[in-house]
Amino acid sequence: MLQLVTAVIQPHRLETVKEALTEAGVAGMTVTEASGFGRQGSHTETYRGAEYEVDFIPKVKIEVLCTDDDAARITDTIAAAAGSGGIGDGKIWSTPVSSAVRIRTGERGLEAV
Amino acid sequence: MLQLVTAVIQPHRLETVKEALTEAGVAGMTVTEASGFGRQGSHTETYRGAEYEVDFIPKVKIEVLCTDDDAARITDTIAAAAGSGGIGDGKIWSTPVSSAVRIRTGERGLEAV
Amino acid sequence: MLQLVTAVIQPHRLETVKEALTEAGVAGMTVTEASGFGRQGSHTETYRGAEYEVDFIPKVKIEVLCTDDDAARITDTIAAAAGSGGIGDGKIWSTPVSSAVRIRTGERGLEAV
Amino acid sequence: MKRKLIVGSVLSAVLVLVLASPAMAQEDPSYATQFVLDNLWIFMAGILVFFMQAGFALVEAGLTRSKNVSNIMMKNLMDMSAGVLAFAIIGFGIGFGGDQLLGGWFGFDLGIAGVEDTVADGLLPSTFFFFQAAFAATAATIVSGAMAERTKFKSYFVYSFFITALIYPVVLRWTWGGGWLAQLEFPFSDFAGSTIVHGTGGWAALMGALILGPRIGRYTKSGKPRAIPGHSIPFVVLGALILFIGWFGFNPGSELAADEFVMPIALKTLLAAAAGAITAMAINWTKDGKPDVSIAANGLLAGLVAVTAPVGAVETWAAVLIGAIGGAIVVFSVGFFDRLKIDDPVGAISVHGVVGTWGTLSIALFARYDDAFLGRENAGLFYGGGLDQFWTQLIFVVVHFVFVTAAAGALFLALKKTIGLRVSEEEEIAGLDVLEHGSPGYGHDPGIPGAGPIGGARTPVPDRS
Amino acid sequence: MKRKLIVGSVLSAVLVLVLASPAMAQEDPSYATQFVLDNLWIFMAGILVFFMQAGFALVEAGLTRSKNVSNIMMKNLMDMSAGVLAFAIIGFGIGFGGDQLLGGWFGFDLGIAGVEDTVADGLLPSTFFFFQAAFAATAATIVSGAMAERTKFKSYFVYSFFITALIYPVVLRWTWGGGWLAQLEFPFSDFAGSTIVHGTGGWAALMGALILGPRIGRYTKSGKPRAIPGHSIPFVVLGALILFIGWFGFNPGSELAADEFVMPIALKTLLAAAAGAITAMAINWTKDGKPDVSIAANGLLAGLVAVTAPVGAVETWAAVLIGAIGGAIVVFSVGFFDRLKIDDPVGAISVHGVVGTWGTLSIALFARYDDAFLGRENAGLFYGGGLDQFWTQLIFVVVHFVFVTAAAGALFLALKKTIGLRVSEEEEIAGLDVLEHGSPGYGHDPGIPGAGPIGGARTPVPDRS
Amino acid sequence: MKRKLIVGSVLSAVLVLVLASPAMAQEDPSYATQFVLDNLWIFMAGILVFFMQAGFALVEAGLTRSKNVSNIMMKNLMDMSAGVLAFAIIGFGIGFGGDQLLGGWFGFDLGIAGVEDTVADGLLPSTFFFFQAAFAATAATIVSGAMAERTKFKSYFVYSFFITALIYPVVLRWTWGGGWLAQLEFPFSDFAGSTIVHGTGGWAALMGALILGPRIGRYTKSGKPRAIPGHSIPFVVLGALILFIGWFGFNPGSELAADEFVMPIALKTLLAAAAGAITAMAINWTKDGKPDVSIAANGLLAGLVAVTAPVGAVETWAAVLIGAIGGAIVVFSVGFFDRLKIDDPVGAISVHGVVGTWGTLSIALFARYDDAFLGRENAGLFYGGGLDQFWTQLIFVVVHFVFVTAAAGALFLALKKTIGLRVSEEEEIAGLDVLEHGSPGYGHDPGIPGAGPIGGARTPVPDRS
Ligand SMILES: Nc1ncnc2c1ncn2[C@@H]1O[C@H](COP(=O)(O)OP(=O)(O)O)[C@@H](O)[C@H]1O
Ligand SMILES: Nc1ncnc2c1ncn2[C@@H]1O[C@H](COP(=O)(O)OP(=O)(O)O)[C@@H](O)[C@H]1O
């Protein structure tokens, strides 16, 4: 069946990840802007002499719907392309998908991807 | 138990989908802006004589928490309302939900929806 | 195994929820802007004498990847921190996660969180 | 006031093309200084009027959606550029050149002639042209707002050529050009152009909006109006304030001389604007429960448009009243056209067309002084002037309305039949910026290329390539 | 300089209401031209000062959050409109009309009288009123910034009426109106209004911010200040540049005549502004590690406010120094009020109140020329003038501070008790735009209706209906 | 025209430092009025030129990304502030003070001397300095656009000091300062500074962009240009319109007197701007399929830059042609530098450097009148003037190009070697606003702190703390 691979990455790595996935034969993905809180921690910014904490860092969330078999490969592809070795590179997780449809054609399951 | 139906659609279909879902008796949904990459492919834009590729197309992501039984019906409702027959209409998938809570009341499971 | 706890809350409760989760020992989370449609219903706004309906209310979506055991506790923590008792406080649900990776280290499963 | 006389004198200069040497004007030093002061002041007033282009661009951009923001800015930029050249080459000559033909209904002279650096008594043709070109550009640019978010750029560009080359100049000829309306027993009065400039723009806007039809989604199936909020109220207010500033060139400059009549005109302009803004806000507040910001801005402009015609002829208190009534009218007028399903995103028809007409008619009621058009004092009904002036003003606004709506209507219909007036449905939904001009008006850089939150621009995410 | 004399003469004109015919002024052509030039220049200076309204609106909008942007623009638009009318009907008469009552502490005359088109020696009342009204509007609009993001629109609107109708005019009466401060043995000096205009606005702003209390979230439980960044730095800098431009009407125009003293004043204004910006940046950079953009903009304005009072009396080098000190003061002052938990989002109290006081006192140190207020040369301490002028300037700023804080404080407390001064907590969190004015200040069109990223406006997504 | 003579007279005044009493100038009233009018007009023209600072800031901000918007606004604010002071203390004296040294290649006088309030025949030094300082600030600010999004603020600040203190003043000395180019048999002509002001800015911009290298992501591995769209086209057009307005001080003010030559200059400026905008749009439209908005805005500015030098010497029709050619050049020039991988986000090199050169050379072809620089009529090739003027103009632009590129190049290289010219890669990707100035240029309040859609500002979400 299908899996949904979700990755939270650094915004400026999106282009690289997109290219890697395309090469890996991934036909599509859905991307969302997000903010991340984590080990990367917070930094302070100054404004008119006063300080304020910024602990939500801009991130990008990528969702790829794929077959169970592809899930691992896609996860590795993303991990490889998104990794800078720096703290805050993000996470990838996959969740089981019970059904999928391509709106245009009504194709279901594997065809939908 | 519960399912989470997730749909990625064309932004200008949101209104139609919302009406369809309301008629179908769906009490609520959560919507997010997203960008899509897929078969719809990319187009080029021009700026000051130079070109650049745009391969992420604006999309809207709809999430509906519902009972297993409703999942199929809701999927069809969205598919019907979001479909323009054109490429890039998007996808719908559902994932199993292990638990749900309505914050205000603390109601759990089916009541939470 | 792992769970993904997803919460849709009122934007201005984010700070409180973040603090509650940090105290509860949650190391990280991913946050997204969203719009909600639900029982809270719609309100009308006026512009140049004409009216228009606003039925999508600004919300914030929080995703926390955690172990099965923590899921319940985290759900309660969020529910407690996000609850104002008012309609529109939002929902929390969790979905099973089949695998997880920390990009930076390649750590998998529980270590990834 | 000197105004009209000066128009006359410049005219003759334009016609006869006296190549008087600058020196000539210099003989009496104090005369020379007054001469330079007259010209310098009208030139500066012209600069202020040109500054209004920025005001119109901002008001129109602010009251429309971000996906069309480049397009509306471009229209404002290019109607000025095209308008100035069209007016220089053709329009100016039709408005002010040559003999009065067909009994003052037409005339012509190679526009550029008026642009020769000949020195005339009073104003240099270059000064006079500069000031008049700023007015022509104003009349032209009013229309873009009412036709915003759905008009093809190419068609709009063609329109802006014709209105400044032909339509507006013919109106000029009839009036400031000394044509038939100036030759009536009780001549027309429109000191700075409530009808001549704003009315022309406003009624052309009416035809444009009418022929285009409303924006997609502006009315529900049931025909109920659905608001389409603009994307930037700060732009609207900034634009309105710039227009307010520009109006101190528009009205006082229309004295066409540096004399002691300029400042009272400025004062009446100021008070009318304030009265318009407050009245519009008060009525809108009572009517709709909340004070809408862009309606208040419309009210400020309505006060200004209303006082533009009578500013030379009325007393200060009357100017306040006229501005206030203008502010009141605009609130109801905006709602009126909304119900008629004439979709005017910025309220241009109401502010410039309807209120401009009110301002022009108000002279018949409140005229106390001779503004150099009326040719007599106390021409107003309330000063015992009877209805003489009323009939003239009525004929004026009616004939002007018929001519402008007919001419602009024909122009827009011709464009519709030929290159097409309205963009495709797809383009309207996607926004005109990308499809007409190649890229969005607003960029969205950090994070996702695509799905820019305001208009959807994007930047290639930096990579090491 | 002619300044003061002219005020005198216009006053008499306002009082006696001589209905001298314009012609009169015309007899000697060169006199007539100078007369027109004087009036035209002051009118243009007034236009520049009115343009400052756009500058204030932008600075205040930029330094506050997008959810309140319509509200702050509306406040700026309406305090000008209300202020101009209130000043015309009541304020002007209190400031300049009638006899000196209570030993020059008060006076009155039907304000509108000063608006009659009577010709006075020097300036037409319409010219003088136009210029003074621009100043009144400036004093009024300064306050909106300090009270931004939490003040009820209705209460603010009422406030703006009272400050221009009563509070500011009384200050005028004491000073430029020829009242008690002008009658001291060593008369006060405040050439263009560091205290009269900016001080009045600044101290009213202080009371407003104090009585309102800080914005929600501005201070942590522990009382530590938490920055609430504004939503648009480009608006802030654009606004500051517009204010900078407007100041060339504000200071040089205060000469109230077209003479050779105008340009040195302009020059000193220019250099003081530059010095203020650079000093503020330098200090802020060293102090906080990074050069903050809005602090630099505040510094530019501080340099301008500081030099506004002494600009007529000091030498060029002194103007540079005074501006630089103004720029230095503003950096520390902003931090000072921040620690006091007086929440002033835009720094209005510091820029206009504190620095305005510095500028007024600086005269006692640096006065070299007679600016027509001092009545003597070398009045400054550094020129051997001793402390005579210092005591006057001190009395001036102290009495002014006491009066304005008392009057404004009473006004705001009265509003608080009656219609209420502050919006509800819900409204403050949601933003004032939607709840006070009906819809958000920024639209968000493509994609989702709702959750607009900048302020949350939305448009019905187009459908075929 | 009087222009040059006046420069001369002010110079002498600056040198001799006549402390003539104002009174002196007053003897003949009509003379006094003309004297005041001259000064007042040039002062106002200077205000208009200073207003251009806002225009440049907006154009540059609009054509770059939102993550760098505070930084570019700050650069524009501070290069003006630093530039004005540097020019006052050093630059002005190098440009206009002291004797002609090294055969008119240099000169010096304590700049501030020119700032003394001495009355000179024609213009007050304060007036003349005010106007010249506005020009110096213009030359300086042109560069920030070409170097945008990657230049260290500190280095830019240092640069802006040197260009206004040394580089631009030396160019002034050679030309308007009466130096060697003014002493040639056929003296140079550059009425308002196509080369002197715009060329200096443009060529310094060229060196800056060259030495910095392109922005990350501007070119693909394969070296193909990749557009990086600006973040606000409305800012670009608003800025261009403000520059257009400012130019009516720039060119007509360069007459340096209030006389009847001012208005024809204004007229030619207007028509050239319009012609430039339309030509640029037409060519870009045919070439790239769609009319790009910012290219049209560049075209408007190109028309203005092109006509800046010849505006005094050419006929109206020639001004139109020169502006049109300027508009054409800019389209190809922008593409040209793009292919050369010289990354100029705003097109400053093309608009000011390349088109400025065209404008300067065009005099050799079209010069019909004596603009007070040429010293003769019909100096243009097309008027039988032969190539005499062409050689002068050619020497002028070539020597100027060599000097400015060498001097600016040395300056930027020195900065690169010392404090560094370019920000780090991390900073460039994250944006300069946060790392150079402490916080983002745009706020994003409702919802999430962090991930602000436009630039990523954020506000602590209100809580009850
Ligand atoms: N438990 C979690 N649940 C959901 N998202 C998380 C979680 N922990 C981290 N993230 C996301 O991953 C991003 C990077 O995590 P962080 O701990 O900062 O660095 P790293 O991934 O290198 O350990 C965070 O900004 C957040 O968006
Ligand atoms: N494998 C995928 N995983 C997640 N989202 C996808 C996937 N494929 C497509 N999408 C989403 O669906 C949208 C439409 O898909 P596309 O292939 O362009 O057209 P169609 O759905 O008609 O085949 C994409 O823009 C993207 O947002």
Ligand SMILES: Nc1ncnc2c1ncn2[C@@H]1O[C@H](COP(=O)(O)OP(=O)(O)O)[C@@H](O)[C@H]1O
């Ligand atoms: N069935 C659903 N699926 C997904 N999200 C939902 C659903 N119902 C509600 N929500 C989200 O929860 C938010 C609050 O729900 P609502 O019904 O308005 O109030 P409450 O949660 O108090 O019942 C909604 O704005 C929406 O974002």
